[in-house]
Amino acid sequence: MTKNRKPWMNWMLFTASLVLVFVLGIVISSIVERKTEAKYAYTPQVQIDEFEPQNEVWGQNFPREFESYYNTADSTFKSKYNGNAMIDMLEKNPRLVVLFAGYGFSKDYNQGRGHFYAIEDTRNTLRTGAPTSSEDGPMPSTCWTCKSPDVPRLMNEIGVDNYYKGKWSSKGAEIVNPIGCADCHDAKTMNLKITRPALVEAYQRLGKDIKKATHNEMRSLVCAQCHVEYYFNDKLPGKDGIKYLTFPWDNGYAAEDMEKYYDNMQFSDWTHAISKAPMIKAQHPDFEVFKTGIHSERGVSCADCHMPYKTEGGQKFTNHHIMSPLQNPANSCQVCHKAETDKLIKNVYDRQDKILENQNKLEELLVRAHYEAKQCWDLGATDAEMNAILQDIRKGQWRWDYAAAGHGNSFHAPVETGRVISQGIMFAQEARIKLAKLLMTKGFKGDVPYPNIKTKADAQKLIGLDIPAEKAAKEKFKKDLLPKWDAEAKGRQSKNKK
Amino acid sequence: MTKNRKPWMNWMLFTASLVLVFVLGIVISSIVERKTEAKYAYTPQVQIDEFEPQNEVWGQNFPREFESYYNTADSTFKSKYNGNAMIDMLEKNPRLVVLFAGYGFSKDYNQGRGHFYAIEDTRNTLRTGAPTSSEDGPMPSTCWTCKSPDVPRLMNEIGVDNYYKGKWSSKGAEIVNPIGCADCHDAKTMNLKITRPALVEAYQRLGKDIKKATHNEMRSLVCAQCHVEYYFNDKLPGKDGIKYLTFPWDNGYAAEDMEKYYDNMQFSDWTHAISKAPMIKAQHPDFEVFKTGIHSERGVSCADCHMPYKTEGGQKFTNHHIMSPLQNPANSCQVCHKAETDKLIKNVYDRQDKILENQNKLEELLVRAHYEAKQCWDLGATDAEMNAILQDIRKGQWRWDYAAAGHGNSFHAPVETGRVISQGIMFAQEARIKLAKLLMTKGFKGDVPYPNIKTKADAQKLIGLDIPAEKAAKEKFKKDLLPKWDAEAKGRQSKNKK
Numbered sequence A, B: 001m002t003k004n005r006k007p008w009m010n011w012m013l014f015t016a017s018l019v020l021v022f023v024l025g026i027v028i029s030s031i032v033e034r035k036t037e038a039k040y041a042y043t044p045q046v047q048i049d050e051f052e053p054q055n056e057v058w059g060q061n062f063p064r065e066f067e068s069y070y071n072t073a074d075s076t077f078k079s080k081y082n083g084n085a086m087i088d089m090l091e092k093n094p095r096l097v098v099l100f101a102g103y104g105f106s107k108d109y110n111q112g113r114g115h116f117y118a119i120e121d122t123r124n125t126l127r128t129g130a131p132t133s134s135e136d137g138p139m140p141s142t143c144w145t146c147k148s149p150d151v152p153r154l155m156n157e158i159g160v161d162n163y164y165k166g167k168w169s170s171k172g173a174e175i176v177n178p179i180g181c182a183d184c185h186d187a188k189t190m191n192l193k194i195t196r197p198a199l200v201e202a203y204q205r206l207g208k209d210i211k212k213a214t215h216n217e218m219r220s221l222v223c224a225q226c227h228v229e230y231y232f233n234d235k236l237p238g239k240d241g242i243k244y245l246t247f248p249w250d251n252g253y254a255a256e257d258m259e260k261y262y263d264n265m266q267f268s269d270w271t272h273a274i275s276k277a278p279m280i281k282a283q284h285p286d287f288e289v290f291k292t293g294i295h296s297e298r299g300v301s302c303a304d305c306h307m308p309y310k311t312e313g314g315q316k317f318t319n320h321h322i323m324s325p326l327q328n329p330a331n332s333c334q335v336c337h338k339a340e341t342d343k344l345i346k347n348v349y350d351r352q353d354k355i356l357e358n359q360n361k362l363e364e365l366l367v368r369a370h371y372e373a374k375q376c377w378d379l380g381a382t383d384a385e386m387n388a389i390l391q392d393i394r395k396g397q398w399r400w401d402y403a404a405a406g407h408g409n410s411f412h413a414p415v416e417t418g419r420v421i422s423q424g425i426m427f428a429q430e431a432r433i434k435l436a437k438l439l440m441t442k443g444f445k446g447d448v449p450y451p452n453i454k455t456k457a458d459a460q461k462l463i464g465l466d467i468p469a470e471k472a473a474k475e476k477f478k479k480d481l482l483p484k485w486d487a488e489a490k491g492r493q494s495k496n497k498k
Helices: A007-041 A055-061 A063-073 A095-099 A115-123 A150-158 A161-164 A196-204 A215-224 A253-263 A286-290 A300-307 A341-378 A384-403 A414-441 A458-462 A466-482 A482-496 B007-041 B055-061 B063-073 B094-101 B115-124 B150-158 B160-162 B197-205 B216-226 B257-266 B285-290 B304-308 B341-378 B382-402 B414-441 B456-462 B467-480 B480-497
Strands: A231-233 A244-246 A309-312 A315-318 B232-235 B244-246 B309-312 B316-319
Touching: A007 B309, A055 A063, A063 A095, A063 A115, A063 A315, A095 A341, A095 A458, A115 A466, A161 A244, A196 A244, A215 A286, A215 A300, A253 A384, A341 A384, A341 A414, A341 B414, A384 A414, A384 B094, A414 B341, A414 B414, B055 B063, B063 B115, B063 B316, B094 B382, B094 B456, B115 B467, B150 B160, B160 B244, B197 B244, B216 B285, B216 B304, B257 B382, B341 B382, B341 B414, B382 B414, B467 B480
Parallel strands: none
Antiparallel strands: A231 A244, A309 A315, B232 B244, B309 B316
16 A cells, blocks of 8 residues: 555555644643642632531622522422422411411411521511510521521520520621521531531530541431431520520431430420320421432432432532422432433322321321310310310321421432321320210210311411510511611621721 | 374274264154153143133143142242141231121131132132022122132123123022133233233223233233222222222322222221221232232242243243242242342341231231220220221221232332331321320220230120121031032033033
8 A cells, every 4th residue: 555655645645644733732722721620610719718608609709609599599390299498388278277286387388488488487477476676586596597697607606505604686787698508518628517506416426427428428417417307405504594505316217216315304395285295397308208218218318319410611620509400300309210301290190199097087087186185175174174175286296297397308208208197197196085085075966166277377377376465576577676686787897897 | 183093093083973973863863752752741622712710721732831830739838927828817917806896807807728629629628608599698799700710701702791790609509619720821822811801991981092011011900800909889880789809009009099089989898896987998909919929029920930931851940839939049039139149038027027026016016906996986986086086097007918928028029018007006096096085075084995905706706796606607508509509510521621
């Protein structure tokens, strides 16, 4: 061949080589550009303080994470059950008004919105009341603990005990930035970080050192700082007037384990306004229930599905638009599950429907039990006669709430959630068997009628709430006190600005 | 290079070529040998009749399938719950004696063995009684329907109606070969085949043509000929004295759908001996419950896990040693699930434990309800007073049995099974609320004591069974009638042998 090669062939080879080298140059240039962008994107532009509470400041160094975080301001999404966030849960399900009678949740309970709204929604809910001063209102300071990166800042400044001390309103001018960067990240290394004492202390009591958690565990544990069952312990020795945030995990994470913990200390969150039962409010035991499900069993973390990786401009980063994986199955479910989107979503709803059916039934049985208990009291029942009944109601409603209060229990662990609801039905009905006998003993032979709770307004009227008055007081609080909090916070933050 | 090549180099190349060709020859010979073996293995050695009931005859053409089928004779396996097959379920759980009081299952109920024992175990159980002639005994001919490939043969010979007619003992000499080849296979093409009318007819009533089922569907449907809920319809027009095997699927597969079917026709399998409730016995709704689970949703068939593919001598074939996939996770679970064996088995037991907890609780509540109902009858309750209560007991126990009677419901569809058990607990307790009131009305103020059913013997004595007498009669049947059946069958089969 070499012998036969013609001069034009050599020229062609030469030209082809030129073209190839040119294209190669462009490709390399593109790679270098991406690397430059990456370097730019992750080179600190500003120095961030250890307890910097303003997400915007962190956002200057981490624009992609910040922008995606900022998307939590958009809470519109499609869901079979809840439609948009902020749906009025009491309007949708007036049984809840009865179940929470005597407790703040009977006044106002909306489907939650994104982290971006943590401060706004806490200020607006009727549950936080309408304080007129820093010593006024129904809620303790502890209520702020999950709402803001100002919390670790303030704890650092005044100490944990002083932070937990006093009324919710006493910290109103301090806690102003919504849940964000400093809640989960170390300002220097950007590593995940536990900033809330309750989780650290719960681990300590279990004989575990949270500092030994793996990175994969941390991708769930930062969420578990807040998405858990908790209570306010006001009986700690030497800590008078302090409502200390505590996780009841000493016996384990199961509904029965935590119930045993509360029973042992004779704790109740409130006394039920209708039945007088000593109630436990389940907060949102998301982490605990998740731990019993198959995703946790397989080593999946919260962030894997709720903050899946995303690529932009050649950069892979964690999407901080925390949301239901159903809004984003391609990056969450389908990373592992090779099934069609529609089918995957149907599978989730199928599980949830099966759980909801009995959850709804249990609600009805509990409503009946509360009113049957009221009838007994009205007929002169004694504490001794009522005690075992009220314990059954407490057990039944705790199980319902453990299942219902979480954000995704019926998906995270449908078999466990179903198990707990079954037990709840059993206890609610045990209460009603005892109530049936006691009512007969008191000469009451018929059925206690199911209350008229067709609407939220019906139900709230029935349990004696004056919602218009609560709303008027709230408006006054928003007009009088709230602007002062904001002005004080603004002054402090602009003074600290570099 | 060519110019410099030395003669010894040429010799080396030549020798290397010789070695290569020789090895190639051996490889090809090995491949040919395997193909020959395959040809041998699947070339019919004998002609098989369309209704050939003897598995050994089929085995001559399909030695691997037959040998693996024959392994169902070995029923020893490790399981957290049942240990070896043939465990005495009534001894293990004496509550069952009470739940089935008035029905055959209270006499004798063992954990099932492999298909190989279908005839032997049916003959031996006290449930089939001790007939002394072909017109004697508690069970109808229909009871044989799932036990043998003699069934399609006999249906072909005498017609379906005549097959269903008469006593179980009337077909004792005909039905002698255990479940096997002809139950599921076409003798000519070896294709899967539906041989039982009940499934075909159930599909027809649903407006579906079972002949249009895909091969994948058939890998479950051949099992669904037997592993389903069914009843004996003795009210078909023009079919007097016939207990016609029927699947109650007209409204759907769910517990509620089938219950509605039975309620509409006011059907009950038996009247409960203690409570007098009109009971429905769930048989083994394996297929129905499986259909509601995720494996079915993903297109997995029964055979995929219970008869996974196997390779022997270069031949891939379906392992006919039908068994729990837990005995063989490598070929069943791990084909899809990339998790460790121990973990996968733990995941199965975790699901089953969570379901069993409430299944056991429901059993206890039903036992209580039966005895509380008895107390009401003893105190002179009327049918009118008892009717709603007995319906609640029927509903509660049907749900328990729908969940408990299947072979793998708590794994196949744990969320659905949990849902049904929750509903069962709700109904059992509804019955007990009504019972509490009625007992008070009748002047009974205490608690009806839980019966003494610590052992199977206690429980059987309590419900008035004379098991020694039943056993003695069974021995007489085995000594007198059984040898005649076997002799008659042997004569017929040797006459038909080619």
